[in-house]
Structure formats: C-alpha cells, structure tokens
Amino acid sequence: MGLEKFFQPSSIAIIGASRLPTKAGGVVVDNLKKFGYGGKIYPVNPKADKIQGLECYPSVKAIEGDVDLGVVVVPAPVVNSVLEECGDKGVENVIVLSGGFSEIGETEREDELKRTAKERGIRVLGPNCVGVLDTYSKVDTMFLPRYRMATPLKGKISLLTQSGAVGATCVDWAARQKLGFSKMISYGNGADVDEVELLQFLKDDPNTDVVMMYLEGLKRGREFIEVARELSAEKPVVVVKSGKTKHGAKAVQSHTGSLAGADRIYDAAFRKAGLLRAEGIEEMFDFSKALSRQPPARGNRIQIVTCGGGFGVMATDKVEESGLVLAEIKEERKERLDKHFPEHVVVKNPLDLTGDATPRMFETALRESLTDPGVDGVIVIFLFQLPNLSYSLITVVEEVLEEFDKPVLGVSAGSEFSAMHLHLLEEVGLPMYSSPERAANAMTALVGRKER
C-alpha cells in the first residue's frame, strides 16, 4: 500500500482529539483548521459531542464516511487497540504521534504495534513522532501550538527527520528564512514506514526537488544506500547524521533507540550513495538553499565580486580551503572590464569594486564573469552599508540570473536595511548568506552536485 494518503488524505480522523487547545489532541484539530486543510476532519473522543465546532465521534468505527488517515494521540498502552479499530474501519494510513515505545525500552509494545499493522494492512508512521506537515495539501499533524511557530512558504524542499523537535524547529526556521518548503516528515521510531520507503516516495514526489534529512541511525543500511543512490541521481539529498562521536552515539540510543554505528561507515555509505553530508542544521539549510535555487556548477572555477576588500579576502581564503579555485581573468576579459570601471578598480579575482560600487558596476562584473567560459560560478558580496547600492540592484540581479545558467551566490550582513535588501534579492532567486565563508561553503554543494 502506498504512502500518498499520509500527505494527501481526503479525510482525517484525530483519535484522542481534545477540547483543550493546550493538549496535543486539541492542537492537531486546531492546526488542521487554521492551516486551511480542505478535507474532512473527524475528531474522535468518547467523552465529547463536539470539538472546536466539529462533530465528535466516540470511536473511529462510528464515523460514517471513509477515513483516509488516522492520527493517533492516545496514551501508549491504548495505541494498539486503537490501531485494531482503525483496521476494522478500513483506515490504511495511520500516524502514531504517541510516545512510550522502544525509545523508553518498551520494545514489546512496539513489536505488538508492528504486528497489528502488518496483520491489518495498515501503514504506520511513528510512533514517537510529530508526523507530517505538507504546504500543498495543508496537512499538519505537528501537535505544537500555531502561535509559537510560523508556516513556511510553499516550495520544493522536503525534510525527512527521525527527531520531531528537529522537524518542528526546521519548519519554523524555514519560515523565518523564507525558504520554500514542501513536506516535513517525522517518522520517530520508524516501526513500520522507515527512511528507505520515505526516500523512495520523495523520489517520485513532484513537489520535492531537494531532500533534507536528519538521521540518527539506520536499520536497513543496504536498502538505504540503494534507494538513496537512485534518489540522489535525480534530486540532491543533504543529510545531517548525528551520533558521530562516542557519547553522541550513546545519546542517540536513549533518544530514538537507534544504533548510531561507526561514523566512518556512514560517511563512506553517504558518499557511495551520492548524498551530501552537512555538519549541522545550519549547514544543511545553507546547502539546500543553494541547491533549490541555483543550477549546479560545471566546474570549480569561482569568480568573487565584492565591494569590500576584506570580504573579498575572506571569500578567497574559504574558496581555496574548500577545494575550489579562483577563476583566472584572461587578458580579453580584463581589457573589457578595465574600460567599464573607474581607475581605482583593479581588475583581478577577487574583483573589488570598492566602496563606490554602483548597481551598474555590479551588473558589468556579473555579466562579464558569467559570460567567461573560464568561470563556473560567482560569489557576489553586497555591503548595503555603502552609499551607492540602490534598489536597481535587485532588478539587475534578477535579469542576470535569468540570462545565465551558472550559479551565483550572494553575501550580505547587517541590520534591518541590509536584511530587507537581502530578502528582496532572495525573492528574485539569489540565495544569500551572512558571511563569505558560508557562501563559499554552499558553492561546494553546487560543484559537488555536478561532479557526480
């Protein structure tokens, strides 16, 4: 059976729904309504007639219509009997949000859940998870109060995560960064549906172009590598694998009950499967932003354009440290650029347009760099504290990005004024970074993508 109904159900039953908006079972109902989920919502709770204005059912079996997705928020000891009822009702997809299974040593309870799922033909996501957020279908089973989080823009990045808290934080963080998001999938203990099947699903998902992944451990290593390799041949996959160190691995075991395993084995497996490993969530976002908005680089020759010399130096250092190289400026390009720029601009790489830089100068520098067959990608540093960077820069960047099929990454740091322009640049498709080091690092993701 498929996983589609976890993401595009026509109807959802919340088993353990609550009138109290402070309880998980109340939050799920509230969130589905406020997010704008368009299907039917069936709260299930034997002690209530109505929940948040919706008719409430004593059991899932009492619901007249079909139920595409069951969301279970009852205490762990009751989960199995609820699952049986879902089977009776013919519900084929169930998300078990409840904790209290293998992660606290209750492996027998988890085995029972697995058996029931198998016997009754139910696909289970969880237990011990926050389930699904889908910006297309407006499904949201994260039982976290909506006022505490923002909703990300619709986009093409999907996140697969073993940790629910990481999932929630990433969703909220993506909203803050205006990073377009498709799905957040938290699978917790992965008792039934695991990362292997979910990666397979994301491979075929038209709403997913880039996959982010937070992983603590794997049960089916061989199958994982196989599916991951197929997926990453089509879509970039950025993975954070925690539990790298001795004590980190120990912490993993008591968190999701996974075995973290030797880190170098994971590292080799990821490389084999073509996955891009990130050192933490910030780097995962940095990589994914570049991969979702810019084309891969055909080589590793980078042109740096800046209006502050110091930033040019820092970008150069990081480019070289990351295994990229500075593109050479051949005599022909140098002559053309010399004609365009005032005398105090010395044409070289990094190209420092100095504090007088205008949008026009940036335009020339970008066009000439991107036209040059010896340049594979450009890092451009805008310091909006300088006097001549006007709004026209936004249009310039938009035009240049449309015209060329080479990656450009931007850098800007500062207060409200800079932040506003940074967002405008991101809206025309330029991924922006808060430091030259982060931009250069993200460029390696685009170069690595090509090299596969």
Added chain:
Amino acid sequence: MGLEKFFQPSSIAIIGASRLPTKAGGVVVDNLKKFGYGGKIYPVNPKADKIQGLECYPSVKAIEGDVDLGVVVVPAPVVNSVLEECGDKGVENVIVLSGGFSEIGETEREDELKRTAKERGIRVLGPNCVGVLDTYSKVDTMFLPRYRMATPLKGKISLLTQSGAVGATCVDWAARQKLGFSKMISYGNGADVDEVELLQFLKDDPNTDVVMMYLEGLKRGREFIEVARELSAEKPVVVVKSGKTKHGAKAVQSHTGSLAGADRIYDAAFRKAGLLRAEGIEEMFDFSKALSRQPPARGNRIQIVTCGGGFGVMATDKVEESGLVLAEIKEERKERLDKHFPEHVVVKNPLDLTGDATPRMFETALRESLTDPGVDGVIVIFLFQLPNLSYSLITVVEEVLEEFDKPVLGVSAGSEFSAMHLHLLEEVGLPMYSSPERAANAMTALVGRKER
C-alpha cells in the same frame, strides 16, 4: 602623544565637509549630529558659509577655538597640505579617511604623510579607513549614510579592524544582534598609529572588556605579540586573520598593501600571545558574545540540558569534537533529579527534559547542574515551539545566572516567537546561539580563557 582624542575629543573639524548629504564629507557632519556627539563640530570648506546649519570655515586655521580632532575627507593629493595646516593649528590627532595611498601603490605619498605627521607632532589614524565609532562619546567618522546602518547598544566590546568595510558591517551586525559595543577602530593602512599602539590603548580603556580584531597583515610582529600578550592577560582578544591561503595572501596585498605572511607563523604567534583565533566574522561574534557575558569555565566538563533529544545529540557530538567532555552525573545528583522529574525523563548527560519540559524543570536542571562541582559549564537548549515554555523561563534564567559563577550558553532557533524569547534571554545575560554546534564552539572560548 596620546590616542585619547581620537575617541573623546571636545571638538572635531571635518576638513572637506560638504553640503551634500550623499558625499562623505557631508555624511560625517550629519552622522556626528544625529548620533548625538556633544562637542563642537567645525565643518571646513572654503566654498561654503554654512553646512547643515553649522558655521563653516575656509580652513582649519580659521577656526577660533581649539580643535581636538581633525577628520580629513579631501582627495589624496591634497591630504598632505591639509595635514600641514592641522600642524599649524596645533591639532594633535587627525583621522585621514581619504584613500589613494599605499593600497594603490602610492607609497611615496604615504611616506610623505608619515613624515609630515612626525615633523608636526600629529598622530594620524589611516589613511584609507573609516576611522572611529564610539558609543560612549558618540564620535562617528564612518562616512556611511545613517539610514543604511543601525547603531549598536553601548557595551564593552571593541573592534580593531584593518578593513573599513568589515568595521562598518560589524557595527551594523552588532546592532542587529543587540550586542553591546564600545568602539570600532578602523586604521586602514596604519601609516602612523598601528595595531600595536591601538591594542595598548584598548588595554587601558575602561570601556573595553573584550577585543575583536580583523587583521590582514602585521608590520611589527614582535611588538604586536608583546602587547597582545599583555592585553590578553587582562582582556580576551578574538582575532580573525585573513589572507590565510596562497590567493588570500595575494588578495591582501592589493587590498591594504600588507604582507599576509605564512599562516602557520601567525597561528603560532597568536597562540603565544594568548589570542583566540576565529575562523570568520560569525565565529568572532559567537566567541565575543560568550566572553563578554559569561565567566570563564574552570574546566572542560559540560552538562547539556535540552527539551529535544536530537539537539542534545548534536550538542554532544560537538562538545566531544571540540575537546570538551560531558560532565558525569554522580549517583547523588541523579537521585535528586529523579525525584523532581516525571518518570519519562531519564537522568543522564545530555539531560533531555523532553517535549513536556516546563520552566520549573529547566530551573531544577540548571540549579542542580551548576551546583555540582563536577560541572564546569552548561549548554541549555530551549525549543520555544514546544507548548510549555512560558515567560517565567526568562526570570528563572535571570535568577540562576545571578546565583552561580559558572558559564551557561543557550540555544534556540525558529521564527518570530522564538526570536522574541531569544532576545529576552539575551537581555537577562544569557548568550544565545542558533545551533547547538555554535554554542558548543563558543563554550571552548570560555574554557580556553580559563586555561591561560
């Protein structure tokens, strides 16, 4: 002669002042007024009677009163004659903002400037710099439009920088982060006053507790190490040295005309002098924030407290990778904690209070950890997406920080809701970081500080 008047002048003459708010000489006058500088401002320009409502003088010599500080914004070829006039007037401190000296190969012009300074007994800051910003005296010679930047809060962190653009960006970035700032000193080519004298000055400056430094090259290496060692014995110094790589070093030469030199020599020198090296500006800020707000750690045994298991794992990895160790929870502390927490909270390190975590639970965890003589520092992770973290957490953290003399660093990431709480926590003195990796990394600065 001293450097005090660069920072606390009773009167400032802006030589090359302009009526146009778009020109550097106009921006400096405007900024001094708007920042609230309380001393006398004398615009100097032979072609104007009044500038921005202030009486304008044809030359610095025509000013009746004493001039403590001259700020020179005239074209490079005229700078020397202006300096001569400053000498005639008895101005002892002059900031030369103008570029067009050794950084573009005009070494003779710079030598002439040096000679004049020496002969006339003038201390010169610059040329090719943005000068000084001082949040105490409200001196601001950065010729950058005020609407493009924010002003940082008064504080005790001072920044010494060879690059003016780095200085401007850091000031603006500090404002955004609400990081208390004392002075930004941009010395450009350092023709007269250089980093050695400026470090000496900052050592004795009562308004400076932590020194940040952006460096591209050194002329007086031996003296630098000597002064830096004395300074860092009293106040932490965090340095970014760019021009680390082959091409980075080349870029340095055409930026400030410095010789970057072999990076491993700098690295050894910094270590010898007790300076803390940061890999980039973001890390420099991360370190400085911790050092300015938290006490040094007496050892490297760290307790991690979290409400999300995945974040605990990531913090653990980074703690171990950074050469810190997880503090051991002895039986006694374990028993006490067990009594306080619900059954599903397993007392260990990292201590995962789980998604139900309340401010009271965090209070207990923090108090017990900080009381334990086996704990040298605490990293605490707050996920404000979770339902039970209320405002009372702010008060709890404030009380705990006041009570104990051990460092605590916080982690939080998310959208507006999280950002607001993050700022409230920072205001009661807890340095906050956007990822567990960055907090663990910043903790090494506090541990390193002690080890000296």
